[in-house]
Amino acid sequence: MxxxxxxxxxxxxxxxxxxxxxxxxxxxxxxxxxxxxxxxxxxxxxxxxxxxxxxxxxxxxxxxxxxxxxxxxxxxxxxxxxxxxxxxxxxxxxxxxxxxxxxxxxxxxxxxxxxxxxxxxxxxxxxxxxxxxxxxxxxxxxxxxxxxxxxxxxxxxxxxxxxxxxxxxxxxxxLPERELRAGIAEVIKYGIIEDAELFRFLKDNRREIHSHDAAALSHIIHTSCKIKADIVSKDEREAGLREILNYGHTAGHALETVTEYIEYLHGEAVAWGMYAEAKIAVAMKLLSDAALREIKDLIEDYRLLVSIPKDIDIRRLVEAMSYDKKTVAGAIKFVLPTAIGRVEIRKDIGKDVILNALSKET
Ligand SMILES: NC(=O)c1ccc[n+]([C@@H]2O[C@H](COP(=O)([O-])OP(=O)(O)OC[C@H]3O[C@@H](n4cnc5c(N)ncnc54)[C@H](O)[C@@H]3O)[C@@H](O)[C@H]2O)c1
Ligand SMILES: [Zn+2]
CATH class of the missing domain: 3.40.50.1970 (Rossmann fold)
Known part of the structure; x- marks a missing residue:
């Protein structure tokens, strides 16, 4: 164990x-x-x-x-x-x-x-x-x-x-509490990409995690490392499968870039990125509204970001997404959830779809 x-x-x-x-x-x-x-x-x-x-x-x-x-x-x-x-x-x-x-x-x-x-x-x-x-x-x-x-x-x-x-x-x-919460964003990511049970555990054990209960923390760390270890064993150099670990990161990195890496911790940007990309998944009819709501609720349960200040220009964010290291030949690549615990890699999302999805408040 x-x-x-x-x-x-x-x-x-x-x-x-x-x-x-x-x-x-x-x-x-x-x-x-x-x-x-x-x-x-x-x-x-x-x-x-x-x-x-x-x-x-x-x-x-x-x-x-x-x-x-x-x-x-x-x-x-x-x-x-x-x-x-x-x-x-x-x-x-x-x-x-x-x-x-x-x-x-x-x-x-x-x-x-x-x-x-x-x-x-x-x-x-x-x-x-x-x-x-x-x-x-x-x-x-x-x-x-x-x-x-x-x-x-x-x-x-x-x-x-x-x-x-x-x-x-x-x-x-x-560890400062803000850093702990930022780390939780990556754990939520593992839940969404691979493990609905981990997602539920996070939902049910918020208090234990916040109070540094060693058993609860060991459980989420063990489960996360296991998911990452299995993925890395199969695809050490990110030829394919390992890309799913980038869920939330295309939008998240764009937010970090636009805010010049000073406003948000990485995990905070990824939390917003996961919600943003889930909204894109809904727009593409890959994800249900109910699942989007569950993702939003869990992110908010850990007092992480689901919205960003109005003065951040969405168009600049989308622009920044297309400069991501993971971008190949101009097409923006996204890892999109299709359910809690399952994702799909898509390279065919138009900028207008992204702009629309990100402009939506909910
Ligand atoms: N190699 C990879 O696969 C990979 C994956 C994700 C992120 N990263 C990188 O990780 C970095 C971010 O790491 P991070 O979030 O751990 O930030 P960090 O290393 O800056 O640590 C955050 C802060 O917490 C302090 N700190 C660390 N441990 C502490 C403890 N136990 N008690 C009190 N304070 C403590 C640190 O001194 C620092 O001030 C980024 O550079 C990112 O690019 C790498
Ligand atoms: Zn990350």
Whole structure:
């Protein structure tokens, strides 16, 4: 129950989901790293102050030589400059090809440290210790690493799978509530694309989730990781199936772009994106009004966005959608729900349909 496997042949790895999981991190890493090896814990000050001592103690107890490397806190620092800083520190510390990187933090740390691990001496072992809900259910699993540059988000990166993912649900106790809710948006996404039961669980267990009940959180994290792990096992490099994970993201990314990434957290934009894309599905007669209502209610139950300020120009949003990385030859690609738990990929939606659907209030 507390552990899952991402099946990728000899690159398969385990995801361990437990309250207090950090305490056994060292022991777990000793099963695939040599005794006395060097480990760099990459983190930011916010997270390291909270969990750094625990992580370091667990690793040292297992016989590793540990050093820590800090990056600045925030999406704006997810860039090549910080990667270079991390790499330099890794060289200073004398990491070799048998050493490892532990990424301790949210998606920003995970993506950046993962990228650094993937290119240091052509790649050394990487372990993800995600500490935000979003990183626990999404970014720590699946092997996408990278940073942003002037041309856009995540434009530079690699596919590089971790050797182990250690999810300690207790770390969510210190996560700001807004970040927790943003992470829930991705969990709602898994419910809509694959799992009506998860969708119902979210509906019935709002109070438990908000009060950090470890059993409820472990359940939604486990279920989400299982869905992502299965999809990644079948389509590691997003040749097809993995695209369904982009539900809510075409519209969501457009909202992030138009508001210059400062107004909304990623999960908040995705929540609105899921509702917007469900409205498009209704306009295309793929989804019932009743299912749309259920999606809207659940998003609102978690105090996430279903509407955006009137001064945001819908036409600019649609324009931004057509610049999405996932856009092929001008056609905007959407993952559209056909029921709770089922989606379909469509590339034939006209801009007028999108404009109309997004202009509708309901
Ligand atoms: N690689 C992928 O497949 C993938 C998927 C989704 C998102 N991402 C990336 O993930 C990033 C977003 O990640 P995020 O939402 O985790 O944001 P984040 O990493 O910026 O973390 C959010 C904030 O919470 C703080 N924090 C983290 N853990 C905490 C804890 N336990 N207690 C208190 N504070 C804590 C962080 O310091 C930060 O200030 C984006 O860069 C996005 O591109 C990657
Ligand atoms: Zn996302």
């Amino acid at each position: 507390n552990s899952l496997k991402v099946e990728l042949g000899e690159r398969s790895y385990e995801i361990s989901i437990e309250s207090g999981a950090i305490a056994s991190l060292g022991e777990r890493m000793a099963s695939f790293l040599g005794f006395n090896e060097k480990i760099a814990v990459v983190s930011n000050k916010t997270v390291f102050d909270l969990y750094g001592a625990r992580v370091t103690a667990s690793l040292e107890k297992a016989g590793f030589e540990v050093s820590s490397i800090f990056i600045h806190d925030g999406e704006v620092f997810k860039d090549l400059k910080q990667v270079e800083h991390v790499l330099n520190e890794m060289f200073n510390f004398g990491l070799d090809r048998k050493s490892a990187v532990v990424a301790l933090g949210g998606g920003v740390v995970g993506d950046l440290a993962g990228f650094a691990a993937s290119i240091y001496m052509r790649g050394i072992a990487l372990v993800q210790v995600p500490t935000t809900l979003l990183s626990q259910v999404d970014s720590s699993v699946g092997g996408k690493t990278g940073v942003n540059n002037g041309f856009g988000k995540n434009m530079i990166g690699t596919f590089y799978q971790p050797r182990f993912v250690c999810i300690d649900v207790d770390t969510l106790k210190t």
